[in-house]
Amino acid sequence: MPTPRAMLDLSSYAGVLPYASELTGTFQPMIGWKGGRSSGRFEAGAARDRRKLLDRFAEQFQAKVEMAAAAAGTPGDLLDIQIGVIPSRLRMQGTSMLLSVIASRLPPEPPSGNGATWKDFINQDALSSIIEEIENNLEAVLKRSARNAEAVERVRSIAESESRLAAALLMLVAKDETGILNSLFYFADVEKIIGQSLDDLRAGSDRIVPGVDPTDRDQLSGGVISPLGIIHLYRQYFFELDTFLGTPVHHVWLAPGATVELNEIHTRKEVTERLLSRLIETIRTSEQTVTVRDELSDEMREDSSNDLSLGASVTASYPKVSATATFDMSRTQERSREELHKQSREQSSKIAASIRSNYQSTFRSTTELTDTSSVKHVFANPGNDLKNYELRRKMRQVAIQVQDIGSFLSWQSYVDDPGRELGVAQLVHVAKPASFDSIPDPELPARHEPFAETDKALTIPFLPVRGGADNRGEVYRNGVEENDEETWGSLERIQADFPQTVYCAKPNHELSAVELRPTDAVQLSVRNLQSEAGSASKATFTVHLDLVSFDGKPQLNVPMVLHWVPNANANTEIDASIKEIETNRTNAMRAEVEKAFVEAVRERVTAVSKIVRRPSTDLREEERIVVYRRLVQDMLMNKLRMPDDRTRHIAAEVINSIFDVEKMLYYVAPEWWRPRLHHSQQEFASGAAGAGGATLPLVGWGGTREVGRDNYMITDDSEPARLGSSLGWLLQLDGDNMRNAFLNAPWVKAVIPIRPGQEATALKWLASVEVEGANGLDAVYSGDDSEVTLDGTPYNQLTIFEVLQDLAERIKQKHQASEKITEYDLGDNNTVHARPVDRVFEYGFNPLQGGFSMPDDDKFPIVDQWVEILPTDQIVPVEVTYDPITGRQV
Known part of the structure; x- marks a missing residue:
């Protein structure tokens, strides 16, 4: 099979009409004009930088502030602020x-210079005292x-470090x-350090960027803040030239009299995944199956609209921005065409490569009759060979051909933190509460x-102490007859x-009272x-017996109530068992909550x-x-005198007549120009801790616990x-992805095209x-x-x-x-008009x-042309013959 070769002669395809077209272009800002709004933005940033440098310089000095404890009802000077002084040479030791x-x-100066020695401050006794104090703090x-x-491991690490430091000292x-x-605890020269900080303050925000002329401090700001630029528009045309058969994707041998059925199943991994996960997008996915994979023109459109360096455009996309110092029309067009050539070729090559690399065919051989949407190929060999x-x-x-279709002057400016006015979505999700149905209520002992x-x-018997006592009619108090009117005796x-001994049927009890x-x-x-x-x-x-009378009875029968209470050991085992049961239940409930x-997090x-x-x-x-x-309200109408809505309406109409506001472009600055403008993190839980203070079961490949990492959660x-x-x-x-980039962008550059014919009015x-001012416009052009x-x-x-x-x-003339x-x-x-x-x-x-x-003679030339090879969904069977000796195709 011959290998496909490049088509060097395309004359036979002259006259083929394009089947699709797409707008593209480049934007080139110019330098030399210092716009008022951009200059103000630049100066505001420079002022903030100067203030930071001043604060940094002031930090080199030592403050003198005394604050007394405020006693209730006691007037007096509670705060004493004095002018600071040059700090001492002592270094701050915050790491140990x-x-x-x-x-x-230590004294303000090194010990070797004032008669003292280092042994007076660093010795065995002093270090032992300090180590003991550190030990108490760590405990x-x-x-x-x-x-x-x-935390325990950190304490161990700190303790070991302090112990080694003491030995080293x-x-x-x-x-x-x-x-x-001396170098460990003292600075060599404090005034030298202050002098270096003063040099930084002198430089201020006018530090020169490498590559910029150091004698021209306005060069950088002039190049950045110019409010005027040129847009060069181009149209890409797509022509269907020819089709051919590519390399084989499968091979079939047929024996004499054999019949083979091959089902070709066209699969695209991305489309399949989307169909499985989002059935609502089935129709949309089917449309993409037809167009996204096969049409180079639509791929170009998709790639242009998804370029992160470009925000949006109603009628055109401008993916490349490069500044120019020349105002010559031919020079800017030449550079624009060079940029467009490189960008377009890279873009189409990338898309075509993506189409080629992402296309896949699978063939399945089967003997069953199945209902399938795949393409069926039936091969029969009725012959004998x-x-x-x-x-x-x-x-x-x-x-693909690219044609220059026009140029436009445009006004550019910047909008800082553009995403602050955009709201973000909040997911409504009610977490399912923990279920304790599987945890039965325990039976506590x-x-x-x-x-x-x-x-x-x-039973209290009547027991006389000495003879003569009787139990008839006598009343005894404390065992002695109460009536002492005895004549005889x-x-x-x-x-x-009467001592008593009682026993409780339950062990570990004690008698608290007898009733x-x-x-x-x-x-x-x-x-x-x-x-x-x-x-x-x-x-x-x-x-x-406090007072008793037996009334002739030999004994008294008195009802008695014994009050028993458990002693200290009676419930020890039972309490331990109850605690274990409750702990197990609490752990089970905590596990259910976790x-x-x-x-819920998953x-x-x-x-x-x-x-x-x-x-x-x-x-x-x-x-x-x-x-x-931000542009219309803050830039266009901020300084205009508009006493009523009628004036505002007129101003809006005037602005709209000069500038094509509907075709405004905006370029999103990469987040890394000012990293972490918005500090945020996922808020699925309070930190990494779960309910009850337990740690969430998070698994990573390392680095998940390092400080400063912006980790995020995923599930399987x-x-x-x-x-x-x-x-x-x-x-x-x-x-x-583009919305996320927009939300985190430190600024966007907005470009508003000037309507054709209104260039002089716009200038x-x-x-x-009231708008940009004329700063720099009176300078001589070089x-x-x-x-x-x-x-x-x-x-x-x-x-x-x-x-x-x-x-x-x-x-204007080109338009x-x-x-x-x-x-x-x-x-x-043949002519056309x-x-x-x-x-x-x-x-x-x-x-x-x-x-x-x-x-240069044609203002709207065809500036670029190339050919791309794209696969299709069609498979064509071709009968081939091989030499049985050499094995090569005949």
Whole structure:
């Protein structure tokens, strides 16, 4: 099979009409005019820089402020502020507690210079005292963070470091290393350090950028803040030249009488993933399947609209920006065409390579009859010879031509922090609460509680102490007869104290009280109540007869209630068992809470990653509106006198008549020009801690715990993270990559084209004091001798404003030329009449010799041309024959 070769002669395709076209272009800002708004923006930044330098210089001095403790109701001078002084030579030692304490005890000058020695401040006793103080501080930290393994490890590291430092300092003192100790704790020359800071302050914000003329301090600011630039528009045309069969993608051998069915399944990985994850986009995906993969022109359009360096454009895209110091029309067009040539070739090559590399065909051989949407190829060999078939993909040859279709003057300015006025989406998500249904209520063992034995009875017998006592009609108080009117004999006495011993049926109990319930005629008391230590539950007490009368009975039966209480050991095992059961239940509940929390985080991460992006056209329109607000209100109408709405309306109409506001472009500055303008992080949880203070189960490949990293969360089901996740960007959940870049951009550069024919009016408007001013416009233009005006006057003899007027006139004439109907001779007595910018639609493809041209005689030339090879979805079987000896195709 012959290898496809380059098409060197394209003359046979002359006249082929384009099947698609796309606008593109370049924007070139110019230097020399210092616009008022940009100058003010630059000066504001310089003023902030100077203030920072002043603050940095002031930090070199030592403040003198004394603040007394305020006593309640006591008047007096509580704050004393004095003028600061030049600081001492002592260095601040903030990295080590040991070095900080030593530095606080040192004199203002090194010890070797005032009669003292280093041994007076660094010795065994002094270091031991300091180390003991450090030890106490670290122990306090350990008590507060005993459960934090990282904190414990940090304490260990600090302790080891301080111990080594102490040994090293002792060695330096012993070796009499005075120079090392002096440099460690003292600055060599404080005034020299202050002098260096003063030099920085003198330089201010006028530090020269490398490569810029150091004698011209206005060169940098003049190049950056020029409010005027040139837009060169180009149109890309796409021509279908030819088709051919590419290299084989499959090979089939057919034996005599054999029949083979091959099902070709066209798969595109991206489309398949989107269909599976977002069924709502099925129709949209199908449309992209047809156009995105095969049409180079639409790929160019898609690539242009998704360029991060470009915000949006209604009718055209301008992906390249390069400043120029020359105002010569031909020079700017030449450079623009060179830039466009490089950019267009790179862009189309990238897209074509993407099409080629992303296209894949899969063939499946089957003997079953299946219902499939794949392309079926049936091969039959009714003959008697072995046949070979190669399946070759049909390829397209597409020619691209680029034509210059016009130039426009434009006004450019900057909008700082453009994303601050845009709102971000908030996901509504209700987390499922933790479920404790799987955790049954535990059966806790019963604790020993105080109880009373009420079925007890006390028997008190009548026991005379000496003979003669009787139990009939006598009343005894404390065991002695109360009626002492005895004629004969002494007072009668009975036993008044009766010791008792009782036992509790439950172990580890003690008797707290004995309640006796005698009759009204009997008064008893309990004395010497004691409980025996241990688990025997034994107690003793004595019942004393305060007042008693037996009424002739041999004994008294008194009801008794014993009040028992558990001792200190009665509930020890039970409490331990209850605590273990409650701890297990608490841990189980905490585990359920952690599980629910982690599931909620997983659901939110996954849900956030799969949120459907808003249409890019809507996002770009919102961004344009935000830039419109700032430009129109802050720049265009800020200094205009508009007492009422009628005046405002007139001003808006005047501005709209001069500038094509609807075609405003904006270039988003990369975030790395001012990193981390917006500090934000994902707020799915409070830090990395889960419910109850436990740590979330986060897994990484290392570095997840390093300080300063902008980590983010993913799950095994989530979509790939958004652009900017690793940078700590502020992200919009339903936004695209360009919206995220816009939200985090430090500024955008807005470019408003000047309407054709209004160039001179726009120059006067912009040069007015109320808008940009004329600063720099009266300077003499410096350029090449070859740069001349339309009437032949050298640019070197004119001011910048006069050169801009000539440039405006050239652009005006070029626009007028683009509107004239011109006759084009195609040869063979064929002519067409068309506008210069539309002639390709009339006469079709006209091969460009050399592939690149920069003629000066034609204002709207074809400036670039190349050919791309694109695959199609079609597979063509081709019968081939191979030499059985050499194995090569015949």
